[in-house]
Amino acid sequence: MNKFFIMLAHTYLNRLKSKSFLITTGVTLLLIIGLANFETITERFTGKESDGNQQVAVIGEREGLQQPLQSYLDQQDSSIELAAFEGTKEEAEQAVKDGQYTAFIDIAETDGIPHANYYANQIANTSVSNQIREALQQVKVTIAAEQAEIDPQVYQQISAPVEFETVALEESAKTEEELSEARGLVYVMLFIMYFAVIMYGNMIAMEVATEKSSRVMEILISSASPVAQMFAKIFGIALLGLSQITLFMVVGYQAVKMNQDTMRDGVFDYFGLNNLEISLFVYLVVFFILGYLLYATLAAMLGSLVSRLEDAQQLIAPMTLVIVAAFMIAMFGLNAPDSGFVTVTSYIPFFTPMLMFLRVGMLDxxxxxxxxxxxxxxxxxxxLAVIGARIYSGGVLLYGKSSSLKDIKAALQLSKKE
Known part of the structure; x- marks a missing residue:
């Protein structure tokens, strides 16, 4: 048992000090901090004021049109403020170039119907132009309705969206609001599970292949059993992953806490993370751990069959494809969690961690x-652990080029000779 913990600590510390792990962790932490402060960063680079108001100059035939345009923009809680510009088009262009205005619009009328041209330094960002286009569309429709002598109230009833509410008959079924919140959380967690399983599973396979390529495996075999080595690597990488994820959560929590108001009104509302159920997190932890153990054992077994790093990626490709398949089915299940296909595949072990978690989050x-x-x-x-231990015992003795699952048979034969 003492040798087991020595190998576990060696696996953990060896990966912890690796440049790839430190760079990946550092980049991810910067990404987390950047996302939490995204609005502040964009305001700093764009030079916007804290209120976020954007001045747009209006030239041309603006009489009777600027006020309705501004009213429609205000109804959409837009930060755009239209300002009458007393000057020529060339002067308006210069004012935009000098930074006095975000853009300017030149309004004209044809048979009483308004149309406009939008001018800005760059038109790649369509947020402002799209809002003005939508507001001008509303003004155009209103004018056209008046010209056709259509009662404004009648037109409003025609253009108003139909009231359509979905109601679940089962008392235990989730409401539409609860489904939207659960869908956002499940979507985020599925991505975390997907990338974590792939990353740490590959890390285990590469760890075994690296030791074999450096002939360290020959020394380890003489000092400890291959089974102890396999599980030492599995739990060593698991401890490494736990440390990394804990660090991400601590930094993420502090970043969110510092930007609580912005995050709550933005990202939290978008993904439905304001009202979370503790039971969903419990299921997440359970299925994440079981999913990791399943794929980690498989990755260690496959990694023991190769002695070169370039062969490791090729041999674990089928395992990666299975994970991708599970993820794709889960993406389909976000809109149809009660479909028979999702229900049946959720009992297939290699799909269970993602699909059953999806069903638990979306359904009762x-x-x-x-x-x-x-x-x-x-x-x-x-x-898989019993079979994998036997294959691992013989696989660590295999050397030379190996890129086929047929080597499993050879590994089992070698394990019987021990």
Missing amino acids: VPIWEVGLSIGILIATIVL
Whole structure:
């Protein structure tokens, strides 16, 4: 047992000090801080004031049109302020170039119907132009309705969106609002599970292949059993992942706390993270750990079959494709979580961590179904660990070019000779 912890600590510290791990961690932390302060950063670079108001000059036939335009913009809570510009088009262009205005619009009329040209230093950012276009469209429709002598109230009833509300008949079913919140959280968590499993699974396979390529494996075999080595690497990388994710969560929490108002009104509302259920986080932890153990055991087994780093990526490609398939099915299930296809595939062990978590987050799944899927997943992990330990025992003795799953048979034969 003492040798097991020595190898676990060696795996953990070796990866912790690696340049790739430090660079990846540093870049991710900068990304987290940048996303939390995104609005502040954009305001700093664009030179906007804290209120975010954007001045847009208006020239041309603006009489009777500027006020309705501004009214429609205000109804949409737009930060655009239209300002009458007393001057020529050339003077307006110069004012925009000098930074006095964000842009200017030249309004004209044809048979009483308004149209306009939009001028700005750069037109790649369409946020301002789209808002003005929509407001001008509303003004145009209003004028056209008046010319056709259509009652404004009648037109308003015609253009108003139809009232359509979805109501679940089952008492335990989630409401439309709860589904929207759950969908955002599940979407975020699926991405985290997807990238974490791929990253740490590949890390285990590369760790084994690296030791074999440097002939360190020959020394390790003489000092500890291959089974102890395999699980030492699995739990060592798991500890590394836990440390990394904990660091991300701590930094992310502090970044969100410093920008609580902005995040709550922006990202939190968009992804539905304002009202979270503790049970959903519990399921996330359970399925994340079980999913990691499943794929980590498989990655260690496959990594033991190769002795070169370039062969490792090729051999674990099928495992990566399975993870991608699970993720793609989960993306489909976000809009149809109760479909028979998603339900059936959620009991397939290699798909269970993502798909059953999806169903739990989106639907009211009976506890026995969740328990059954977890039981199948645990049984698969145990079976894979037993088979994987035998393959690992023989696989670490295989050297030379290896890029085929046929080497599993050779590894099993070598394990029987020990």
